[in-house]
Amino acid sequence: MKRMMLAAACAVLCAALAAPAPAAEPVKLGVVFPMTGPAAVYGQNGVKGLKLAQQARPTVLGRPVELVVADNKSDKVEASNAVNRVIQKNRVQAILGCLTSSNSLAAAPVAEQAGVPLLSPWATNPLVTQGRKYVFRICFIDPFQGSVAAKFARANLKARTAAVMIDISQDYCVGIAGFFERAFSKLGGKIALKIHYNTGDQDFSAQLGAIAAAKPDIIYVPGYFTEDALIARQARELGLKQPLLSGDAAQAAELIKIGGPAVEGLYLTTHFDEKGVTTKSGRSFVAAYRQAYHEAPDSVSALSYDSYNALLDAMQRAKSVKGAEVAAALEQTKDFPGVTGVLTLVQHNAVKPAVILKVKDGQFTYVATVKP
Secondary structure, three states: HHHHHHHHHHHHHHHHOOOOOOOOOOOEEEEEEEOOOHHHHHHHHHHHHHHHHHHHHHOOEEEEEEEEEEEEOOOOHHHHHHHHHHHHOOOEEEEEOOOOOOHHHHHHHHHHOOOOOOEEOOOOOHHHOOOOOOOOOOOOOOHHHHHHHHHHHHHHOOOOOEEEEEEOOOHHHHHHHHHHHHHHHOOOOOOEEEEOOOOOOOOOHHHHHHHHEEEEEEEEEEOOOOHHHHHHHHHHHHHOOEEEEEEEHOOOHHHHHHHHHOOOOOOEEEEOOOOOOHHHHHHHHHHHHHHHHHOOHHHHHHHHHHHHHHHHHHHHHHHHHHHHHOOOOHHHHOOOOEEEEEEEEOOEEEEEEEEEEEEEEOOOEEEEEEEO
C-alpha cells in the first residue's frame, strides 16, 4: 500500500514538473495615435517606430509587452474616448499618445483622473503636461522650438520683419506662433503682420495678398503639412519670394508631394534627422528602420521609438507597472540615451536639442542641431 501511495505521489510530482509554467501576464501599453484622418501619416509612422522598439525590447520585468493600438481618428473627442476605452476596456498599464497637441490636451485629463501614466511622443504645447502628475512628454516644448526658429530667422536668414500665419483651429499652431513672436521681437525683429486661417482651408489668397502688401522679410507658417504646402504653392503663384519657415508638423513626405517645387527652400524646426545622429543607438535605429521599412525615419517614428524605451526604462527602475510608481520613475528620468538625443525630463517635459531642416532638391536636408 505504501509503495502504491509513493508511486502515485511520484507520478503527481513528475506531472507537475513536466507541466509548462503559466505564461506571464503581458504589460499592456495603450497606443492612442491618429491612424486615420488628416494626421494619419503621423500615427502610421509612429506605430512603425513603436513596433521596431518592441521587436528590440519585447519584455519588461520578465513580462511580454503588448501594444494596444486605438485610432483617435485625428479628432479631439475621439482622442479622449480612445484613452478612456483602452483604460476601461483593455486595462492598459500606461499610454503612449496622443501625437498632436490638440488631441493630447483633450486626452490628458482622462489619463490623469484614472491615474494611468500617459507619455506623448510629439505633443509640444506646454499646457499638455502642466499641473499634471501622470502626463509626460518625450519631446521638447514650443517655447524652445519658437525661440530656435526666431533665432534662426534673425541670425541666419537676416530677417528684420516677419509675417506670421496662424492656424487658429490648432492649439499647437497658436502656441508656437506666440512663442516665435515674443522671441523674434525680443531679438529686435518686428512682426509686420499676423493673419489667421483654419485647418482644411484651400484658398489663402486673401491672407497672402495682405502679406504681399506688408512686404515682410520672411513668412513664418508653423502649420501642418497640407496647409503649409498649399500656402507655399499659392505664395509662389502670387510672386512672393520670401523664405518660408515652419515647425515640426511640416516634417512629412506629403509636404513635398503636395507642395512640389513651391516648398523648395522652406526651413523647419524639428526633433530628428538621420544625418544629425551622433550616437551609436541612433545609428542602429536608422539602420534597422531603413531595413524594415525601406525609407528614412522621421521625427515621429524616432520619438515614438524613444517613448517606448523611456517608458520601459521607468518601469524597470520602478520595479513595477503601477501607475503612481511608474510616474514617479518617469519624473526621475535623467540623461536617457534616446535616438533623438540624450534627454532629461524636467517638470514632465524633455530637455533636448532641436534640429533645423531645409527642403532642397525635393527632400529634407539637415542644416544644424541646436542645443537647449
